[in-house]
Amino acid sequence: MGPPADLAALPKAELHIHLEGAVRPATLEEFSSRAGLTVPRSYDSLETFVEAFGVAWPSMSSPGDYGRMMREYCEDAARVGVRYAEVTMMTIGRPFDCLTTALEAVSKQSDVEVRIIADIPRILPMEVAWAVLDSVQGVPEVIGLGLGGIEVGYPPELFEDVFAKARQGGLRSIPHAGEDAGPESVRGALDALGAERIQHGIRAVEEPALVRELAERKIHLAVCPTSNLRLGVLNSLAEHPLRELWAAGVQISVNTDDPGFFGCDLVGEYEIAGRLLDLDRSGYARLASNAIDGSFAPEELKRMIRVEIETWEKSAGPASG
Ligand SMILES: [Zn+2]
Secondary structure, eight states, X not given: OOOOTTGGGSOEEEEEEEGGGSOOHHHHHHHHHHTTOOOOOOOXXXXXXXXXXXXXXXXXXXXHHHHHHHHXXXXXXXXXXXXXXXXXXXXXXXXXXXXXXXXXXXXXXXXXXXXXXXXXXXXXXXXXXXXXXXXXXXXXXXXXXXXXXXXXXXXXXXXXXXXXXXXXXXXXXXXXXXXXXXXHHHHHHHHHHOOSEEEEOGGGGGOHHXXXXXXXXXXXXXXXXXXXXXXXXXXXXXXXXXXXXXXXXXXXXXXXBSXXXXXXXXXXXXXXXXHHHTOOHHHHHHHHHHXXXXXXXXXXXXHHHHHHHHHHHHSOOOTTO
């Protein structure tokens, strides 16, 4: 059985998406040639991707660039059924106007409701982590603090104090873990950072007790299959641990991570999950509901989108579905 033909119309939440990684390839080309930069197009590991991203990043520098990236993201997201997105943004090294201009772009459209996760790049000095937190405190649209980049050598424990302060201030703890480092990184994210959701987290599968704990505590994993494949976390999608995690009752969603760089979209990620998990129409609806459960959307919006998902599930869909 193929995926439903109306999968793009299934209302979705996207929980793991980086604004700077969602930049359309043509837009990035424009930005980088303006800056006289050549962004490497091939990467096969987190390290080589972080290098390529490091070349691209300085070219997306003005509030206008950020407004455009957010507007284009919302257009692209609406096309694949995204109703709500928690967009990770690098606020550091940017004028504060980049954030406000991006938020203005969100407010000018009504298709996608957006909240922001402020990203701490692990490999930068600790002052940067504190500066990220300072820069976003009190901005209502910023709902959480993220932690991204190379895990090996930069364990969660280093960031314990920053996350403690962020949580005291009402921000959610949403670090990346369990991508290029193993279960100890996921464990550290839970214990040292009080993680309420984990971006990736798939290598938790290497420790059965940890998988059980994630399921019991309903810690959501925002998984990105194509990203995992492109960055060499897996050799093939067939070996993706999505199936084990789903079977163990861990709450998971699928997401695109950096679609502008990986050439993926959210419908494609749902199709990958559909093949791995052998989903029927109700299964796809359950996967979409899972993402709502794992989000920090306002309760009223969650209720509304759940109703929309149910309506999609009950509709027969196009005849070819
Ligand atoms: Zn990510």
